[in-house]
Amino acid sequence: MFRRILDRVYAAAILAGLLALVALVLAASVGAARSAGSPPPRPAATVTVVNDANGDGRCEEDEPCWDCRAMGNGVCGADVPPECAGAGDVLALCVRVASRPPFQWFGPDGQIEGDLPDGRTLLRDLWVGPGDPEFAGLVAAYDADWRRTHP
Known part of the structure; x- marks a missing residue:
């Protein structure tokens, strides 16, 4: 009978250790996620379109910057x-x-x-x-x- 009690205590100790390990892993992952947060905002990139005839920052068909062989439907x-x-x-x-x-x-x-x-x-x-x-x-x-x- 004493041996049965020791086996149960031993099993409970192993189970408690596994649960503690799982709790530590979860706490570490939540902490890492919170500390990572969102990345700091990056400065806005400025794109300059060369030969943009109307100056709107986009290259559209019939503007000098448009390459009909590479842009749109590829038909000039x-x-x-x-x-x-x-x-x-x-x-x-x-x-x-x-x-x-x-x-x-x-x-x-x-x-x-x-x-x-x-x-x-x-x-x-x-x-x-x-x-x-x-x-x-x-x-x-x-x-x-x-x-x-x-x-």
Whole structure:
């Protein structure tokens, strides 16, 4: 019986030690978090945009600082064919489609299954124009046909 009491006291001492260790770890982590706090405020950075025509601190399209090949949709004004003028969100896709040559695709039996003109002719012959809600879907479909037949 005395041995059983000593085993229970020993188990209680181990449990108390583990609980004390957990309490110390938690107290240390809370103390560290409180002492870290928020970092001191940094001074505001001043950015100067070179060639900012209107002086608003931003580089916008048609200002001398604008690089049409690296900024925005990556399409420069001179690169936009008239068939894509006003294409809005699909301008880059429209320009890519307009640059495509005519192509055909063949079926498994070797017979021509499809024949499309060059991209500019295709865009010019569409029954809808840039800005029309259907235009984006038709340009995307032509692009999908091209990618499917020219992997």
